Amino acid sequence: MAQEFKLDIFKRDDVSKSSLKQLRRDGNIPGIFYSYNSKESIPFYMESKTLAEAKKSGARIFNIAVGSSKQTVIFKSVQYHPVTDEILHVDLYGVNMDQAVAVKVQLKLEGNAAGVLNEGGVLVQSLNEIEIECLPSDIPENIAVDISGLNLGDSLKVEGIELDEKFSLKSDSEQVVASVTQAMKEEEAQPDLEEGETEGLADPDTEKEVGGEQSESEEKSDSSSEQEEK
Numbered sequence: 001m002a003q004e005f006k007l008d009i010f011k012r013d014d015v016s017k018s019s020l021k022q023l024r025r026d027g028n029i030p031g032i033f034y035s036y037n038s039k040e041s042i043p044f045y046m047e048s049k050t051l052a053e054a055k056k057s058g059a060r061i062f063n064i065a066v067g068s069s070k071q072t073v074i075f076k077s078v079q080y081h082p083v084t085d086e087i088l089h090v091d092l093y094g095v096n097m098d099q100a101v102a103v104k105v106q107l108k109l110e111g112n113a114a115g116v117l118n119e120g121g122v123l124v125q126s127l128n129e130i131e132i133e134c135l136p137s138d139i140p141e142n143i144a145v146d147i148s149g150l151n152l153g154d155s156l157k158v159e160g161i162e163l164d165e166k167f168s169l170k171s172d173s174e175q176v177v178a179s180v181t182q183a184m185k186e187e188e189a190q191p192d193l194e195e196g197e198t199e200g201l202a203d204p205d206t207e208k209e210v211g212g213e214q215s216e217s218e219e220k221s222d223s224s225s226e227q228e229e230k
Helices: 017-025 048-057 211-226
Strands: 004-006 028-034 041-047 061-066 069-080 087-094 101-110 122-125 129-134 142-146 155-157 176-181
Touching (some): 017 028, 028 048, 041 048, 048 087
Parallel strands (some): 028 087, 101 142
Antiparallel strands (some): 061 069, 069 087, 122 176, 155 176
16 A cells, blocks of 8 residues: 655745745755645645755655645656756645556666576666556655566567556557666777877877766756746
């Protein structure tokens, strides 16, 4: 059964961009709560330390107070800064404990692939999570995937994951989860250059220019922040 955790959130009335920036500067995270039985959406914020404690708890179901009523919710989406990986915004969805919900769950690879152990292959994980549907109380922390039977050249698709009967698969069954591929051969060592043959070598005293790429990422972050409120 999924663990539950009490989440302290605070309603906010100011949804301007400047307000969102100020909330983050103060160590808070803005978000929106969506009720399961109505079209109601409520802007809120929570303290960063509260979210950290919630993640550490391993819970998938959370209890919140919205005005005078108590609600059971799940995290539906979490927005991260593209550069710093800082959490920028969260969406909470109200759930009915007797009604199935669609959630994304992390995949946990277990075992040692035969193609890696015996044939010198390399394991490549292409998918980290899948979407399933189940009752809120049955939401798992992760789904174990046995890869021990993968030989060199084999791949495991979503349809090959063994799911408990209480879970219904929502993801594309043809997606590849993991595969064992041939290890790349090391490139042959380059011959020593004769004296004076320096064409094409980078100047060791010149740093690679990265400023433009960083600025572009920051611009994307500002753009995503402007669209956080629906």
